[in-house]
Amino acid sequence: MGAxxxxxxxxxxxxxxxxxxxLRPEQDIEIVAECGNGFEGVRAANELSPNLxxxxxxxxxxxxxxxxxxxxxxxxxxxxxxxxxxxxKAFDAAAVDYLLKPFSQDRFRxxxxxxxxxxxxxxxxxxxxxxxxxxxxxxxxxQRVVVKDGARIHIIPxxxxxxxxxxxxYVALHSEKKSWLKQLSMxxxxxxxxxxxxxxxxxxxxxxxxxxxxxxxxxxxxRLAVLMDGTQIPISxxxxxxxxxxxxxx
Amino acid sequence: xxxxxxxxRSLFFYLVVWIPLAExxxxxxxxxxHFSSKxxxxxxLPLTLGLAVICLSPFYMCRAMPFDRTPIxxxxxxxxxxAMAASGLVLATVNLTASEFDRVLPGLARRAAPVMxxxxxxxxxxxxxxxxxxxxxxxxxxxxxxELLARDAELKALKAQINPHFLFNSLNSISALTxxxxxxxxxxxxxLSDFLRTSxxxxxxxxxxxxxxxxxARTYLSVEKVRFGSRxxxxxxxxxxxxxxxxxxxxxxxxxxxxIKHGIANLxxxxxxxxxxxxxxxxxxxxxxNPFDPEAKENPDSGIGLKNVRDRLATRFGAAGxxxxxxxxxxxxxxxxxxxxxxxxx
Numbered sequence: 261m262g263a264x265x266x267x268x269x270x271x272x273x274x275x276x277x278x279x280x281x282x283l284r285p286e287q288d289i290e291i292v293a294e295c296g297n298g299f300e301g302v303r304a305a306n307e308l309s310p311n312l313x314x315x316x317x318x319x320x321x322x323x324x325x326x327x328x329x330x331x332x333x334x335x336x337x338x339x340x341x342x343x344x345x346x347x348x349k350a351f352d353a354a355a356v357d358y359l360l361k362p363f364s365q366d367r368f369r370x371x372x373x374x375x376x377x378x379x380x381x382x383x384x385x386x387x388x389x390x391x392x393x394x395x396x397x398x399x400x401x402x403q404r405v406v407v408k409d410g411a412r413i414h415i416i417p418x419x420x421x422x423x424x425x426x427x428x429x430y431v432a433l434h435s436e437k438k439s440w441l442k443q444l445s446m447x448x449x450x451x452x453x454x455x456x457x458x459x460x461x462x463x464x465x466x467x468x469x470x471x472x473x474x475x476x477x478x479x480x481x482x483r484l485a486v487l488m489d490g491t492q493i494p495i496s497x498x499x500x501x502x503x504x505x506x507x508x509x510x
Numbered sequence: 511x512x513x514x515x516x517x518x519r520s521l522f523f524y525l526v527v528w529i530p531l532a533e534x535x536x537x538x539x540x541x542x543x544h545f546s547s548k549x550x551x552x553x554x555l556p557l558t559l560g561l562a563v564i565c566l567s568p569f570y571m572c573r574a575m576p577f578d579r580t581p582i583x584x585x586x587x588x589x590x591x592x593a594m595a596a597s598g599l600v601l602a603t604v605n606l607t608a609s610e611f612d613r614v615l616p617g618l619a620r621r622a623a624p625v626m627x628x629x630x631x632x633x634x635x636x637x638x639x640x641x642x643x644x645x646x647x648x649x650x651x652x653x654x655x656x657e658l659l660a661r662d663a664e665l666k667a668l669k670a671q672i673n674p675h676f677l678f679n680s681l682n683s684i685s686a687l688t689x690x691x692x693x694x695x696x697x698x699x700x701x702l703s704d705f706l707r708t709s710x711x712x713x714x715x716x717x718x719x720x721x722x723x724x725x726x727a728r729t730y731l732s733v734e735k736v737r738f739g740s741r742x743x744x745x746x747x748x749x750x751x752x753x754x755x756x757x758x759x760x761x762x763x764x765x766x767x768x769x770i771k772h773g774i775a776n777l778x779x780x781x782x783x784x785x786x787x788x789x790x791x792x793x794x795x796x797x798x799x800n801p802f803d804p805e806a807k808e809n810p811d812s813g814i815g816l817k818n819v820r821d822r823l824a825t826r827f828g829a830a831g832x833x834x835x836x837x838x839x840x841x842x843x844x845x846x847x848x849x850x851x852x853x854x855x856x
Contacts (some may be wrong), residue, residue, distance in 0.1 A: 281690075
């Protein structure tokens with residue numbers, strides 16, 4: 261087995277230092293990047309093709325869960341966090357392991373062994389998006405959606421997201437007259453957003469109800485939602501039932 | 511619902527209190543009013559029972575018209591009107607029962623008519639007494655609640671003090687420092703212990719000098735500085751005249767913690783926390799500001815720390831203690847204005 265390529269993502273210099281120190285005796289692991297924030301972490305993950313990532317949860321700009329959201333390759337993730345009761349539950353299910361700060365070198369080695377085993381078995385890693393969904397606190401919805409735009413990362417606040425449109429394996433996110441593609445299923449996107457604001461009005465459309473100006477009849481069973489800028493979104497019969505329920509109209 | 515009606519026990523004691531009053535009424539009527547003992551009972555029982563019921567009603571009126579916040583003429587007018595209405599109601603009941611008893615005790619209603627004005631006066635006086643007692647009861651109740659609130663705010667402040675994130679992250683920094691720089695690891699242990707010990711000690715007190723609370727906030731900052739390194743910068747502009755103003759303990763540390771948690775920690779390059787304090791007239795002002803990332807995710811718990819400070823200022827200084835929050839572009843600022851009191855440090 262070749263060397264394991266590892267990336268450390270933590271905003272605290274001392275925390276990174278500790279990981280580096282614990283990794284020093286491990287001959288088979290090579291540190292390919294050390295990142296002080298989420299943006300750098302995403303870039304390193306996508307450019308340096310590492311297979312192991314030590315990921316802090318609370319960081320500036322992008323938090324650990326959002327970093328997962330933007331990595332589009334399989335990677336073994338070991339979360340390193342001070343205290344996060346929700347994340348812990350998810351780690352049991354999806355991540356390779358989690359380390360609670362402060363942790364001993366023995367505990368660290370145990371996590372590494374688990375990662376090595378996973379990588380050696382060529383076991384399928386959990387999809388980062390699933391991992392993120394599992395690690396998000398229940399009852400708390402995403403306040404923003406992160407998308408990759410070439411090498412750049414774009415953050416769309418939920419209140420500025422007008423609608424999302426399914427396109428094969430992607431969803432197109434429309435916000436302020438622009439659109440971004442994100443590799444994600446509509447159902448996954450729907451589950452992370454606040455259901456009091458976003459309604460699946462159609463199999464292929466998820467709509468922000470705050471952006472609707474009016475609803476017009478279209479065919480016998482369908483309607484059209486007209487948005488502020490004139491965009492028309494089809495509403496299916498089932499979608500209209502859901503919309504009525506939410507907006508409290510007859 | 512009236513608190514007396516909430517438990518059988520208190521209702522029982524309330525009714526027991528009326529027994530001597532009923533007895534007095536019976537004796538007075540038979541001695542002074544020349545009624546037979548049966549007649550006195552027939553008049554006194556509805557009178558006292560009616561009063562016992564109607565004297566619970568001021569509870570609602572007193573609650574609706576707080577004593578210190580209602581104009582005196584309204585207070586007197588409403589109370590007198592209510593007293594007269596109550597008295598009318600009770601006398602109507604007495605009259606009704608008296609005519610009901612007409613067959614057994616002939617002419618009772620007619621012979622009772624001359625004592626009615628006196629009874630009306632007694633009813634009004636007893637009703638007024640009940641209003642007074644209700645106001646006294648409400649005052650005791652509200653002072654007890656204020657005390658509970660104050661203690662609750664203290665407890666919450668203390669709990670917020672020892673934030674698990676802060677503690678675990680600090681311990682992790684110490685763990686990292688032990689091999690890189692043992693002397694700094696030891697130094698950080700000392701800062702952390704200082705902070706914990708001092709907050710426990712000061713937290714028990716009602717008031718401490720501003721200087722002592724500022725010192726505690728500085729100790730907190732020195733721990734966080736190790737963790738954040740060059741990302742956390744601090745500048746101070748403190749007027750020495752503020753040093754001995756008395757404030758509730760642990761008022762400043764939550765503000766500093768807030769600046770780090772929702773400001774500095776979300777910035778890749780970090781930033782500067784600026785603290786300033788100066789006297790103005792009889793009061794003082796403390797200002798803390800920090801840069802923040804307007805695009806950062808909002809923490810679900812943001813605002814709890816500030817609400818806590820606001821509550822504690824209000825319990826201690828009432829309207830004289832103010833907290834103002836302003837956001838300008840990417841700068842967050844909290845201003846505390848409070849009276850500068852001396853000699854309350856205990």
